[in-house]
Amino acid sequence: MHSINLQAKSGLFLTIEGIEGVGKTTAVKFISAYLQEAKQPFVLTREPGGTAIAEEVRKILLTPHEEKILPETELLLMFASRMQHIAHVILPALKSGSWVISDRFVDASYAYQGGGRKLEIQKIASLEQWVTEGLQPTRTFLLDAPPHIGLARAKNRGEHDRIEQEKIDFFERVRASYLTRAKEDPKRFQVIDATLPLLEVQTELVKGLRELLK
Amino acid sequence: MHSINLQAKSGLFLTIEGIEGVGKTTAVKFISAYLQEAKQPFVLTREPGGTAIAEEVRKILLTPHEEKILPETELLLMFASRMQHIAHVILPALKSGSWVISDRFVDASYAYQGGGRKLEIQKIASLEQWVTEGLQPTRTFLLDAPPHIGLARAKNRGEHDRIEQEKIDFFERVRASYLTRAKEDPKRFQVIDATLPLLEVQTELVKGLRELLK
Numbered sequence: 001m002h003s004i005n006l007q008a009k010s011g012l013f014l015t016i017e018g019i020e021g022v023g024k025t026t027a028v029k030f031i032s033a034y035l036q037e038a039k040q041p042f043v044l045t046r047e048p049g050g051t052a053i054a055e056e057v058r059k060i061l062l063t064p065h066e067e068k069i070l071p072e073t074e075l076l077l078m079f080a081s082r083m084q085h086i087a088h089v090i091l092p093a094l095k096s097g098s099w100v101i102s103d104r105f106v107d108a109s110y111a112y113q114g115g116g117r118k119l120e121i122q123k124i125a126s127l128e129q130w131v132t133e134g135l136q137p138t139r140t141f142l143l144d145a146p147p148h149i150g151l152a153r154a155k156n157r158g159e160h161d162r163i164e165q166e167k168i169d170f171f172e173r174v175r176a177s178y179l180t181r182a183k184e185d186p187k188r189f190q191v192i193d194a195t196l197p198l199l200e201v202q203t204e205l206v207k208g209l210r211e212l213l214k
Numbered sequence: 215m216h217s218i219n220l221q222a223k224s225g226l227f228l229t230i231e232g233i234e235g236v237g238k239t240t241a242v243k244f245i246s247a248y249l250q251e252a253k254q255p256f257v258l259t260r261e262p263g264g265t266a267i268a269e270e271v272r273k274i275l276l277t278p279h280e281e282k283i284l285p286e287t288e289l290l291l292m293f294a295s296r297m298q299h300i301a302h303v304i305l306p307a308l309k310s311g312s313w314v315i316s317d318r319f320v321d322a323s324y325a326y327q328g329g330g331r332k333l334e335i336q337k338i339a340s341l342e343q344w345v346t347e348g349l350q351p352t353r354t355f356l357l358d359a360p361p362h363i364g365l366a367r368a369k370n371r372g373e374h375d376r377i378e379q380e381k382i383d384f385f386e387r388v389r390a391s392y393l394t395r396a397k398e399d400p401k402r403f404q405v406i407d408a409t410l411p412l413l414e415v416q417t418e419l420v421k422g423l424r425e426l427l428k
Contacts, residue, residue: 052281053274057291060270067266070301072345076294077271083287123344130337131286 018143021150022194046103054081071117115177145194147171232357235364260317268295285331329391359408361385
């Protein structure tokens, strides 16, 4: 069992969230380059995944199977991989004073399994409580765009994984959940309009990063 | 989300439990032969596993990894695979009037992750509640033997999986949890002394099966 001593942590924990095709990968690359420039040590990671075992779980989650994966199964697998991710990657890095940049974290479970799959929020909250033990990102960059824009971009990348095969109303619900969570915690979330030109998106990211580097 | 209508079920659900080397596989074979003889249709399955996706999760759980699997991860993966197992194998079989014989089920989570790994029972109980939605075996055959006997037998089978590599006090705790659960629900459990000669073990199984076939 991991035990989190929030006092002992010195690194900051940043997450990037948003639906398919909003530019998370590009944003993560930009943030990495910016932090390197600023000589701020950081660890780059992603969910689902981030450790060998979590990546095995990721494969199960994203590979299209003939067998239907139930929403509950999806949620349990997400939190199983997250448990490994927190204990073996996120906490050790934060404790060493490094920053952690994660492409998705708990907010994605609320958005995808809660909003998208319509699972009860209470189930997600109770799993969050005992898996994260209170660990929350210092800052979450939410890249926001209507699903038809994001999905058109994702389509250009070629083959779709199991999640990307969902219909547009699924992603509408995912997006709405993300925005609701952002509204509920405006101190942690920075919502960025992902339909803006890349340079403007990057300007917004820089604003957030500068504030954190202070 | 699966929805369980207990009224609509007609098949019986039998589980075999016990620590490594107590003779579960032999017992399952015997039960199968007995039910075939009695012309009682049944489905034979096992946990973790039972569906393609659940078997992928089983591989993660049982393959020795360099990365330590946390007790919480183990529990979440168990229930993720169980969700698939219930929805795609157990319930459809029971609804069709078939019996289901499963080599392990929820009791194993209480015994291994609760007793063995010392996870809070409350965590297991809340996962059980929302994954099984009240589905319980009609009868559970618990094959009981001291760990040193079971482990000696398991050793003769050759290579050990990740769980079998645990130390003897781990299995003492697992056994104790099984026995506690059996005591708490004597109507469902039939505890069989697995140190008895095979013929006597089989006589006990026949007793239980005859009662169920009435």
